[in-house]
Amino acid sequence: MVLYHMLRRMMRMKWIVAATGALALAAGVSVAAAASASPARPSGEAAGQAGPPISLSGWDGLLLPVNSAGQPTGKDAEVLSPARLISPWLTQDSSGALTFWAPSGAATTPGSLHSRTELESADKYAVGTGKHVLDATVRILRLPQSNPEICVAQLHAGGSGGSSPFVMVDYKSGRLYVMVASGTSAPADFSTLLTGVPLDTAFSYRVADNGNGTLTLAATSGDQSRSYTVAVPKVLVGVSGHFSAGDYQQGTVSEGADDGGRVQFTALTQS
Numbered sequence: 001m002v003l004y005h006m007l008r009r010m011m012r013m014k015w016i017v018a019a020t021g022a023l024a025l026a027a028g029v030s031v032a033a034a035a036s037a038s039p040a041r042p043s044g045e046a047a048g049q050a051g052p053p054i055s056l057s058g059w060d061g062l063l064l065p066v067n068s069a070g071q072p073t074g075k076d077a078e079v080l081s082p083a084r085l086i087s088p089w090l091t092q093d094s095s096g097a098l099t100f101w102a103p104s105g106a107a108t109t110p111g112s113l114h115s116r117t118e119l120e121s122a123d124k125y126a127v128g129t130g131k132h133v134l135d136a137t138v139r140i141l142r143l144p145q146s147n148p149e150i151c152v153a154q155l156h157a158g159g160s161g162g163s164s165p166f167v168m169v170d171y172k173s174g175r176l177y178v179m180v181a182s183g184t185s186a187p188a189d190f191s192t193l194l195t196g197v198p199l200d201t202a203f204s205y206r207v208a209d210n211g212n213g214t215l216t217l218a219a220t221s222g223d224q225s226r227s228y229t230v231a232v233p234k235v236l237v238g239v240s241g242h243f244s245a246g247d248y249q250q251g252t253v254s255e256g257a258d259d260g261g262r263v264q265f266t267a268l269t270q271s
Contacts (some may be wrong), residue, residue: 053096054268059083060122062090063246065106065115065260072106077115082122089117090246098268103260104144104251111163115260116151118246121270127157127241128232131211133271134243137204140171142262144251148172150261151248153207155215157241158183166236167215169205170250174198176205178217183233193219193226202266213237243270 062083066072091099106115138152155167166181176194197203203221218227249261
């Protein structure tokens, strides 16, 4: 995780918005990118439409921005297992939508600089060898002030206990982009999925392990849609992996009680 954050800071300075073209992984694996006029859309609810109530079954844990004493401090963030609703961090309204709240500068996990309220999947599987899909429809309601960015999805594989993220879907400045790490010390690659998406505007995303050594990363908001197909880094094929989803806000310093990330999911499924 520490290496990941070093790479992330370096690569942000080199972030290139790619409307079309090819995406090359740092691992040296050939990758195809699709950005046609009508690319495949994430399945499930269309962006902006309410879906059925979101179930927490299938989610093994909920990472919280507080420690076991309920204090928003330190590097020993509490994990609720199995995942369950807990106010004010994770709540569900009458429509079945989930709202995640994570204050900036609160408790973190040992390998992270950022607090989060995030669901961890109970489904652990061998990456690149079987089809597994994460679909969601999301609204970003609030961004942290010190670094206005939120990660809304991850695919983990490798590292201690399979905890290292090698795919991350992030929202920043109206842009939804995806990071794909190489699984080595080589820099990660970044590609844009959506642009010009204001706060409190619905978008849908998909992270799909196709089970044949490739990943499909897609997003939709209104008439805008983009899909990329990339290779799973060779060093991670067959390694234990799992999804996470929620509010991994990227602020590091609290600017007040209301400073942090707030995200609403109106649809969230894994298959």
